[in-house]
Amino acid sequence: MVNNADILNANILIVDDQDVNVQLLEQLLHEAGYTRVASTTNPSEVRTLHRKNHYDLILLDLQMPGMDGFQVMEGLKENAADDYLPVLVITAQPDHKLRALQAGARDFISKPFDLLEAKMRIRNMLEVRLLYKKLEHYNKVLEQTVEERTAELRASEARYRSLTELASDWYWEQDENMNFTRVSGPVLEMLGIQAGTPAGEPGGAQAAGWNETERKLLQKKIAARQPFLDFAFSRVNADGSQQTFRVSGEPMFDQSSRFIGYRGIGVKLSARK
Template sequence: MFENVQVVLADDDPLNLDMLEKMLQNFECTLIKAGNGQEVIDAISAHPRVDLVVMDLNMPVLDGYEVLRRIKQNVHWHDIPVVVVTSDGKDVATVLELGANDFLAKPFNLCELRHRVMNQIRNKRLADFARNTNAILEMEVAKRTAALQQALAKSLQTEYEISLRLGRAAEFRDQETGSHLKCISQLSKRLGQLARIPEEQCEILYFASLLHDVGKIGIPDSILLKPGKLTPEEFGTMKEHTVIGGKIMSGARDYPVIEAGRIIALQHHEKWDGTGYPYGLKGDEIHIFARVVSIVDVFDALLTERVYKRAFTPEETSSIMMDESGKAFDPQLLELFFRHVDEFHTLQQGIHTDTLPNAGITEMIR
């Protein structure tokens, strides 16, 4: 037997109400009597866990049709089963259409009444159980999802931190790359956005681009810090920084930023026409991330003074880079870059003059 069952009995005839009450008095439930339709509504409002309504159709104030309509249209009540008591068979189709769950024809007997009431209460309790179970499951899923999201965020933050530290390792080897790293990171993300790379991928590009020169860790100081022009042999050694960077970050396919960093480190000196290094990749064989980084890398390098060169003017930089369209650079990507070159120049200058916020890990991970 179910516990704490509440049944509303409604009839404007006190004798009928008393008869219903006596027929159900051994049913181990709380019986709430109502003499008109409004009292039914009031009883449901006052007892939020009503399990069943048994009511006559012909009642004052609000008739059974209106009560049934209000119950079934109320988002909080529509699951309450309603058994309609009627002496006119013509009413059955109408009340079933309005949402009645069952009906009793007058005169009714005790056995039929008990079975119909029991069936409806059982259905109601099963529906409540299913709904409560679903709510509990949804809460558990929400908690597990939140925990997974927190774990993922922590994992990404750790990956970003590693990327930043690896990038800074190269910075310590080459003192000229400090603000250069910040430029590559911010300009790469912006060009990726303009190229309609999905925002999630732009975030990966933002951090992975920090790793483009991490392979310089393996280049001797005599070559890396040489103020003059490199000999062909020295330049051959310098080119190895791409392969070294790729090896440093190999075997990390489960870590999107590190894997993207590996690709960028390997490919950011490849050229659109296939004359780059280390593998001579051509056109779309070069990953879009590496094509983006190669443009902003050269852009910043040309505009920045180095121990071996002066800083070129924006006009000179544009001329030099446009001459390499379709040669060193993806022509469509380069054309897009120069359509927004003023924005990129403002970003680049702001970073090198410290008028933009320092892109430390706290600021970089938003």
Template sequence: MINEQDILNASILIVDDQQSNVLLLEEMLHDVGYACIASTTDPYMACELHRKNRYDLMLLDLQMPGLDGFQVMEGLKQIETGGYLPVLAITAQPGHKLRALIAGAKDFIAKPFDLVEIQTRIHNMLEVRLLYRELEIQNKVLEQKVLERTAELRESEARFRRLTELSSDWHWEQDKNGHFTKIFGPVYDMLGIRVNDDLTITRDYQGGTWNECERDILEEYLTTRQPFLDFVYSRTKPDGSQQYLMVSGEPIFSPSGRFMGYRGIGKEVTEAMATRQGVTSS
């Protein structure tokens, strides 16, 4: 939050070709406690000073010889590319007020000066300016946090993929229509499926002959949206050997109970089954 001291510590630049006006404004600002005040009677210096110091507020006279306040504001737009000109226009011409606002000034004060009015307008404008700047900073911090979090998620996903590649397990996710949305490892081969050009899925018999009874049980789980744990099914490979696979899966539901798909893991357990069968037969 912006407090009173923040406002009094804000940086202010006075730009007026009349030295008497500059001195009057400086005295008025010092009297109420403003601490960071700069000034110039040369309008050609205004943009360069602002480029170097990025003042929180510029008190800008509109009627100056050589380069008027409207031309100065055009130059400031090249510096304040975000579109916010911290300009409080000073004018003795009532017709210039609307023109100044259209040109980008945020407020104006009239000559001859009403000191109470000047103090009020400066205070209010600085409060808005500092809040605007604080919002910009918070947005940048938030954007940086989002970038960092995104990088962390990508790194985590990369680690997961790498660990999956090193693991004997395979992982899969399906949407509500049975289409695979994520696969890690030889999922298609292990599940004995083929993905057609239209993204439909059919059994793939090229890798051998599946135990139809076991496959029917597995498909029943999927069709009825039931979870299953360590379900073992097998196929006879073209060389006559047996291959055993173990798969676990669970249906995914939204908080409202809507079916979203399936996710699961699996692995080949041929060696484990052979060992178990050897122990049983002995």
């Protein structure tokens, strides 16, 4: 929200080639409580002044010699730091109102001034302008926060993978159909698993000798979507040696609690005769 103090502290520029009009608007604004009011009778200065001071509102007369208000607005568009042109035009020509709005002005005040209407239009436009600036600032902060959190998550994931690789022989992930989607280390070679072979089918037709009791217990845990820690399973190799593995895994779910697969780590223990 924008409070009254924010509005009265807004940065305002009056642009009019007639000193009497400038003085009238300055008096109107000061009496209304506005504290930061500047003015110029030279329209060619407006773009430079706005670049330097970032006005919240520019009260711009349209009928000025040398450089009219429409030319001033074109110059401001080339220089604007955002896409909101904070211009309230002042005109005695009814047919200029629509043209001014089409040129980028946000509102208009008719000459001769209706002081009550002028105060209302100035205040309303300042409130909208300050809300726009707050929203723009919020979006920038939000974007920066998202970028920072994304970087933190990527760094955390990198640390996690590094630690799992140091603490195990392999890291693995599987999809909801239990096909291997990511492995770090020689997991497929060590287990004799062909890519695409579901978990709980260690080796399949490619490797024999797996302990069926252990294999079925692992299949049961996976079917129940249960985590498992240091689960040991083994196989007997063709040379008669027994090879043992220890694996830990956990099911993964998306934000809708839909099962999307497993991930875990594994260690190959020493083979023995």
